[in-house]
Amino acid sequence: MDDRRKARADDAGSRPSLRDSLRRGPGGPCDPASWRSPLRGPWLTSVLAVVLLVGLLVVGLTGFASYAAYDPGLGGSNDQTPERGLLGFYTTFDWFTSPSWLYRVTQGTHVLLGLALVPVVLAKLWSVAPKLFEWPPVRSVAQALERISIFLLVGSILFLLVTGTMNIQYDYAWGFSFYTGHFYAAWVFIAAFAVHVSIKMPTLLRALRSRSFAAEMRTATSQTLPEPPDPDHLVSPDPAPATISRRGALAVVGGSSLGILALTIGQSIDPLRRTALLAPRGQSQGTGPNAFQINTTFADSGLDENATGASWQLRLVGLDGKEVLLRREELLALPQRTEQLPIACVEGWSTSQSWTGVQLRELAGLVGSVGAGSVFVESLQRGGTFSTTSLTDSQLRAPKTLLALRVNGAELSLDHGFPARMIIPACPGVRNTKWVETITFRSAS
Amino acid sequence: MTASAPSHRSVAPTTSAPAGRFSRLYGARPWHLLSLLASFALTAYAVRRLFDETSAVAQIALWFVGGAVLWDLVLGPALALADRVVRPRLGAVQVRGVSPLNHLRVPALVSSLLLLVFAPSIFQRSEQRYQAKAGLLQDPYLDRWAAVTLSLFALSALTYVVAVLRTHRRGRLRAGHARARDSSES
Numbered sequence: 001m002d003d004r005r006k007a008r009a010d011d012a013g014s015r016p017s018l019r020d021s022l023r024r025g026p027g028g029p030c031d032p033a034s035w036r037s038p039l040r041g042p043w044l045t046s047v048l049a050v051v052l053l054v055g056l057l058v059v060g061l062t063g064f065a066s067y068a069a070y071d072p073g074l075g076g077s078n079d080q081t082p083e084r085g086l087l088g089f090y091t092t093f094d095w096f097t098s099p100s101w102l103y104r105v106t107q108g109t110h111v112l113l114g115l116a117l118v119p120v121v122l123a124k125l126w127s128v129a130p131k132l133f134e135w136p137p138v139r140s141v142a143q144a145l146e147r148i149s150i151f152l153l154v155g156s157i158l159f160l161l162v163t164g165t166m167n168i169q170y171d172y173a174w175g176f177s178f179y180t181g182h183f184y185a186a187w188v189f190i191a192a193f194a195v196h197v198s199i200k201m202p203t204l205l206r207a208l209r210s211r212s213f214a215a216e217m218r219t220a221t222s223q224t225l226p227e228p229p230d231p232d233h234l235v236s237p238d239p240a241p242a243t244i245s246r247r248g249a250l251a252v253v254g255g256s257s258l259g260i261l262a263l264t265i266g267q268s269i270d271p272l273r274r275t276a277l278l279a280p281r282g283q284s285q286g287t288g289p290n291a292f293q294i295n296t297t298f299a300d301s302g303l304d305e306n307a308t309g310a311s312w313q314l315r316l317v318g319l320d321g322k323e324v325l326l327r328r329e330e331l332l333a334l335p336q337r338t339e340q341l342p343i344a345c346v347e348g349w350s351t352s353q354s355w356t357g358v359q360l361r362e363l364a365g366l367v368g369s370v371g372a373g374s375v376f377v378e379s380l381q382r383g384g385t386f387s388t389t390s391l392t393d394s395q396l397r398a399p400k401t402l403l404a405l406r407v408n409g410a411e412l413s414l415d416h417g418f419p420a421r422m423i424i425p426a427c428p429g430v431r432n433t434k435w436v437e438t439i440t441f442r443s444a445s
Numbered sequence: 446m447t448a449s450a451p452s453h454r455s456v457a458p459t460t461s462a463p464a465g466r467f468s469r470l471y472g473a474r475p476w477h478l479l480s481l482l483a484s485f486a487l488t489a490y491a492v493r494r495l496f497d498e499t500s501a502v503a504q505i506a507l508w509f510v511g512g513a514v515l516w517d518l519v520l521g522p523a524l525a526l527a528d529r530v531v532r533p534r535l536g537a538v539q540v541r542g543v544s545p546l547n548h549l550r551v552p553a554l555v556s557s558l559l560l561l562v563f564a565p566s567i568f569q570r571s572e573q574r575y576q577a578k579a580g581l582l583q584d585p586y587l588d589r590w591a592a593v594t595l596s597l598f599a600l601s602a603l604t605y606v607v608a609v610l611r612t613h614r615r616g617r618l619r620a621g622h623a624r625a626r627d628s629s630e631s
Contacts, residue, residue: 029522083497086490118562125516132517140472145481151513152488158512159505170574171565174508176501184498185509187491195484199477243532244547256555260562263593277589278563283581293579300577415580 025135035130038239039249041227042207043216045234047250048124049204053197055117056157060193062110063186066346069095069103069428074374074390078431080179087187097398100425104344104352107428108268111348114164115264119256121157123249128234146199149192156189168347169280203232221245267349281349289408290416292351293343295429298414301381303435305414308380312419314403317440318367326366328419331405334358339400345429355423357404360396364441372396373444377422380437386430389422393444400425403436524557540609541616548605552597559590 028034068091072079081088096102138144160182167178174181210227224242227235244252266276276282285291314331316324336356344350364370375391395401404423405412412418417434424432468474496502528550535546565571566586575583 081498083494085494087494115562119558122516122558126521129517129521141470142472142477145478145485149481149484154517155509155513158516159509162508162512165562166565169563169565170571170578172571172574175504176499180495180499180501181505181508184491184495184505188488191484191487191491195480198480243536243544248547252551252554256558259555260559263559277593278559278566278586280566280575281579283579283585285580296578297576297580299580 022136029130029133030135032130032233032236033238035236036238036240037236038224038226038242039244039246040127040130041235042203042230042232043211043227044246044249045124045127046204046207047213048120048127048253049200050208051120052117052124055113055120056193059110059114059117060186060190062106062113063182064090065106066103066110066428067091067183068093069106069426070431071095071390071392074392076376076390077386077388078390080177081183084183087183094392094394095427097394097401097425097427100339100341100400101344101352102426103428104268104342104350104426107344107346108348108350111164111168112261112265112268114161116257116261118161118165118260119253121161123253125154130234130236131232134233149195152188153192153196156185156192159185160189168349217247219245219247221248270351279349280347281345289410290413292353292416293345293349294415295343295345296384296434301435302383303380308414308419308435312380314420314436315438316363316367317438318369319372319441319443320368322367324366328405331358331403331420334362336405337399337402339402339423339425341400341402341423341425343423343429343432350429354408355402355404356406356409357402357420357423359399360391360401360403360422360439361399363403363439364396367441369441372441374442376438376440376442377433377436378438378440379433380435386433389431389433391422391424391427391431395424395427396441398425403439520561524554541612543605543609543612545605548601548608549598552594552601555597556590556594559593563590 025031067081067088070078070080071094072081072084072088072091075082138147163174163178163182163185166173167182172178207230221242221244224245226239229235229237262275263277264279264282266272266274267279267281273282274284281293285293313325313327316326318324335358337359338354338356340352340354342350342352360375361370364372364375373393375393375396377389377391379387381387391401401424402422403420404417405420407416412421417436420436421434422432422436464475471478492502495505499505531550532546535549536544538545560567563586566575566583567590569583569586572583575581
């Protein structure tokens, strides 16, 4: 009825009523009174914002650290985004080799905290949902630009969360490289996040000062009243009675975050693995010295068991092109060293094991290449993205960097890289090449 | 999502004349424009590099926009709608003045959230690749999610029973000690 009247007025070219209906807006969610939650308001939004400000900063920094941990400056498989230009400005240093648990902690934090922040991000989006439908949609150039920036912020954070959670579960439904999508979206996110924080900081501080957190934590549902009307129109003009307190709502969000954390953290802490009920790497791999998490099974490597058998020889290529071939018995006859080192995957899971093998620098010595600038490691495997990797000279010199032959006192299993695999302290899992065939020492470029 | 609050009101009266004119035309102070332009410049640079990096820019853009649209216009409203349907029905039900509403919608919300986050595992969307990479099956995840969901509802039901009993006992104590006043229970 109302629509028909409006249409008739438009036909008649009646200017005031057209302007009038434009001012009124299309109704539905664009009508502020249709948003009735008494909890929405600047204080609640700001509490969630503070959690995200700190949390997403940590997730962001650990994510960018992970990119550096691949030592992208070495090129090849180390650099999954070679066109990064200035966006890789901070990766000019060699990634750390100590403490050996460094990447385990940074990447575990990146993934676990990222997952735990999903409820907070969604709650934050819920808390400001009326702004999406605000009418009129544009009031000034400033507001229009800010809305574009907000779109980039929301689009990028959801993109990062979706690609991240899918990637750790091996669901690559996107048709693009995870590394590419996640890396560039992270920069779009950082750009939008920084400007959002700087523009909103005064509003955030004012809102946080407007109510006492402690008092709010003592307020029951029956006493929960809406915040006073705010200039951003987050507070409903026609609030319904509260069905949950702010304390309750924050407890649900925080409880969900802790719940996700509780159901996943075990995939990064060996004794707790069984508690990680929903984490991709929360399952037991059975018992025995080789019963720990695998990345790329032997069956998936495309390798023939003959290639890893008695005929296998490790090929070392020195700086001057000198080659040495070593059978497995010869490697076992070299000085052996045992180190407790983690395999820490970019997917966030990790596991610490006791590896025995020959120091990489010992092998470098055999071909007169202790002073090499970098090391190129090739697997028997052909074609896999990470079947080759490059190591820095710090990784070559690190005493804990091993060509491992045994694990937990037993022979390596085929799944864990028999006859020999790399194990490098603090280094992303995929760079610990399995089924090693050739190690080439290169001069500093 | 919030596009705010054009900061007209934050323009201080002491602003000099040119800045005042700028603010009126633009809708906020100059630094607002400068910081946004700096942010857009960084984004533009990243997008420019992305075009050199991959030919799948359109797919990336689709997922970028798709995520926001899916949440803002589908999942978010669906959740709100479900709540709007459930709330009046359950809100009316009360046992000794205690409503089971939150004891049902909280576990339902947490369970849905877990389903959303772990959907690829629970629905075994990547079984083959998971088996090839990890040497494991995704079989257990549906059962595990169901078990977590059941536990959440059971725990919530338990807290509901406790809440009802406590209200009951408090009511009786109050009635016994001070029959005259304080008869209203909240």
